Amino acid sequence: MYLTWTGGPLSGIAQLPASKSEANRALILQALAGGGTLDNLSDANDTQLMQRLLAIAPNATELSAEDAGTVMRFLTAYLSVTNWRGRLTGTARMQERPIAVLVDALQQAGASISYLTNKGYPPLEIGGFTSTKTTGALTELAVRGDISSQYISALLMVGPYLPGGLRLTLTGHVGSRPYINMTVALMQLFGANCVAEGDMLTVQAGTYSPTNYTIESDWSAASYWYSLVAMGPAGSEIMLPRLRRKSLQGDQAIAEIMTHFGVETSFLPNAVHLKQQPLAPQSEIQTLDFTDCPDLAQTVAVVAAALARPVDMTGLESLRIKETDRIAALQTELAKFGGDLREVAAGRFRAESTDFAVDNQTVATYHDHRMAMAFAPLAMRGPLNIEAPTVVRKSYPQFWKELTKSGFVISEAD
Numbered sequence: 001m002y003l004t005w006t007g008g009p010l011s012g013i014a015q016l017p018a019s020k021s022e023a024n025r026a027l028i029l030q031a032l033a034g035g036g037t038l039d040n041l042s043d044a045n046d047t048q049l050m051q052r053l054l055a056i057a058p059n060a061t062e063l064s065a066e067d068a069g070t071v072m073r074f075l076t077a078y079l080s081v082t083n084w085r086g087r088l089t090g091t092a093r094m095q096e097r098p099i100a101v102l103v104d105a106l107q108q109a110g111a112s113i114s115y116l117t118n119k120g121y122p123p124l125e126i127g128g129f130t131s132t133k134t135t136g137a138l139t140e141l142a143v144r145g146d147i148s149s150q151y152i153s154a155l156l157m158v159g160p161y162l163p164g165g166l167r168l169t170l171t172g173h174v175g176s177r178p179y180i181n182m183t184v185a186l187m188q189l190f191g192a193n194c195v196a197e198g199d200m201l202t203v204q205a206g207t208y209s210p211t212n213y214t215i216e217s218d219w220s221a222a223s224y225w226y227s228l229v230a231m232g233p234a235g236s237e238i239m240l241p242r243l244r245r246k247s248l249q250g251d252q253a254i255a256e257i258m259t260h261f262g263v264e265t266s267f268l269p270n271a272v273h274l275k276q277q278p279l280a281p282q283s284e285i286q287t288l289d290f291t292d293c294p295d296l297a298q299t300v301a302v303v304a305a306a307l308a309r310p311v312d313m314t315g316l317e318s319l320r321i322k323e324t325d326r327i328a329a330l331q332t333e334l335a336k337f338g339g340d341l342r343e344v345a346a347g348r349f350r351a352e353s354t355d356f357a358v359d360n361q362t363v364a365t366y367h368d369h370r371m372a373m374a375f376a377p378l379a380m381r382g383p384l385n386i387e388a389p390t391v392v393r394k395s396y397p398q399f400w401k402e403l404t405k406s407g408f409v410i411s412e413a414d
């Protein structure tokens with residue numbers, strides 16, 4: 001699909017999808033509570049899929065989480081404690097994304113789960129739940145926090161339904177911590193007694209209450225609009241509705257990160273306004289840590305290369321086990337434009353460029369929505385061909401439509 005920019009500064013309003021992270025937690029909590037209403041659920045496939053699978057699970061013996069990490073991990077825990085029996089599978093890539101940390105923990109708590117193909121990876125056979133504890137005894141587990149926070153969120157959410165409750169002690173260098181905090185905050189909102197004290201998280205046995213909750217727009221999706229404002233002609237700006245200053249989403253960090261690339265954020269009552277500012281010369285290379293916000297890494301790597309404003313990026317370890325190996329994918333695709341993501345020291349990647357130019361290159365997307373959306377803003381600098389553009393349906397199905405509303409022209413590749 002060819003993408004071209006009609007020229008002039010970016011302006012107007014762009015609609016964002018609702019956060020799929022908030023939605024997929026709220027859907028699990030709602031299913032366990034047995035009621036309540038959720039406003040602003042998005043049309044993102046990850047959210048639609050979670051809704052659909054929760055609805056059909058009671059009458060199904062095989063479910064596919066497709067390529068949705070939260071669906072795979074959260075449902076493994078939910079289906080186990082609700083005594084579901086059947087197979088839980090996913091796409092070929094999902095079958096390469098590890099799940100042993102979660103399965104081990106659930107087995108210790110009393111779940112019967114086995115691997116159908118490769119040990120440590122989906123598909124799983126889920127076979128009911130028999131608590132290993134005498135009634136009233138707390139389930140205490142030590143869980144690694146350095147692979148995926150989704151295992152921890154999954155365990156926490158079913159915590160109230162373990163007889164005696166749950167105490168998790170996180171080990172290792174915990175990544176994506178804001179997502180754990182989001183889980184704790186939403187559990188509390190749904191009436192759970194859940195306390196986080198550093199790396200120890202304690203959930204009392206109990207039930208969730210039917211709750212009404214309005215899901216915020218998605219800050220990870222907002223990051224592509226920050227990128228468009230940063231790369232657009234002088235004077236570019238955009239209004240993004242339904243983002244809050246007080247957010248549960250760690251990817252709100254994009255507001256601070258993008259000050260470095262000349263984008264100023266103003267928080268309005270129920271929206272944010274982004275405006276391009278003149279870029280001050282850069283005296284030294286900044287280091288940005290993505291441990292807490294891994295989904296922003298692709299957006300930032302592409303902006304840094306396109307603006308020839310190098311940054312050192314750390315905390316990228318989890319990128320290798322997401323929808324694709326995002327480090328390898330970034331390296332291959334940036335190289336097509338004169339960009340680079342080079343490991344300059346262990347765990348430190350420099351995003352930079354020499355003679356960066358956009359001129360009809362084809363961007364491969366690797367079944368990864370964020371590859372498509374992170375590279376799309378380059379079309380402001382020249383015509384671009386994006387392969388398999390429908391990949392955005394995972395989190396932001398309306399992305400291309402919103403771009404055309406803002407002055408991009410889309411035509412089909414020959």
Ligand SMILES: O=C(O)C1=C[C@@H](OP(=O)(O)O)[C@@H](O)[C@H](O)C1
Binds near residue numbers: 022070153
């Ligand atoms: O809990 C969540 O909603 C998510 C947690 C993060 O994953 P990891 O914890 O695997 O880093 C993030 O990358 C993903 O898009 C959504």
Ligand SMILES: C=C(OP(=O)(O)O)C(=O)O
Binds near residue numbers: 069070395
């Ligand atoms: C990593 C992502 O999603 P998930 O892990 O839920 O598949 C993402 O949306 O960038």
